[in-house]
Amino acid sequence: MLSLNEKARAVITPLIDNPENYNVAVSKLESGATLIDCGIEAEGGMDAGVLFSKACLGGMGEVLVNSFPACEGTTSAISVAVDMAVEALMASQYAGWAINKGKYFAMGSGPARALYAGEELFKEIGHKEKSDIAVLCLEARKYPTGEVVEYILGKTGVSAENLYILIAPTASIVGSIQISARIVETAVHKMHEIGFGLDSISGGAGAAPIAPVAKDDLSAIGRTNDCVLYGGKANITVDCDDEFILEKIESIPSSSSKDYGRTFIELFKEYGDFYKIDPLLFSPAMITIHNLRSRSAFSAGSLNMDILTKSFAS
Incomplete structure (x- = not known):
């Protein structure tokens, strides 16, 4: 069976072989690692955003661009479907590796996280990979330094020629797409935070609008978060008691937060610190849970097109 990293490497093969078809730039770093620029010097594009998102999922999910006609400012959305939620979402797509060097x-x-497995989360999910290949996705405005690459190599244990780093800033086409493509992961992470066991969650599907590219990364953080918080819908499949779902479901959507109802950039300006925003806000606007045990379905939340339109206009 191929590892998540091997599957992600297969996903990004078109970017490496034909970068001009995707508006990306591929280069070899001094260390010998491969860097795929999807939005810093290169412009990137829709197809690159889809492949970036699939790589984040470790090649374990479907990602498609479709229509989103309900909001002024965008007509496009990203749809995601995942069967193996723990591996694809929590061990791979979740942006849990804070790379802070110099x-x-x-x-x-991306799946390189599962090679390192240094986050507290991995003690619970129990998924640590062994692979000669590492694929890491970075949300950043600058290329990693040589010191950073050496740090990544040390943590993943692969040779430089087998390290692939995809990078895109938030304020880019690929940035907008890959953040909206986290719609299912956002739901599963919130469910885990409020008490759902990861072993009870088997998979899910979801969709969120694609934010128009903002003028700077801070504005883009606002728009892309609002796409999930006010325009995102997730359907999650579980196996647990209905009573537990009924007890928890109203706490899942973003509307459960005291900070709900304002654009993300307004909240950021008020608090001055990303980490002071109520963590309950980081959730899809709508959630539907399908229970395999009872064959029942439960829903909570609603879309808020007024806030989303306001966000895109700011």
């Missing part, structure tokens, strides 16, 4: 900082996602 003056460089980036949030790392």
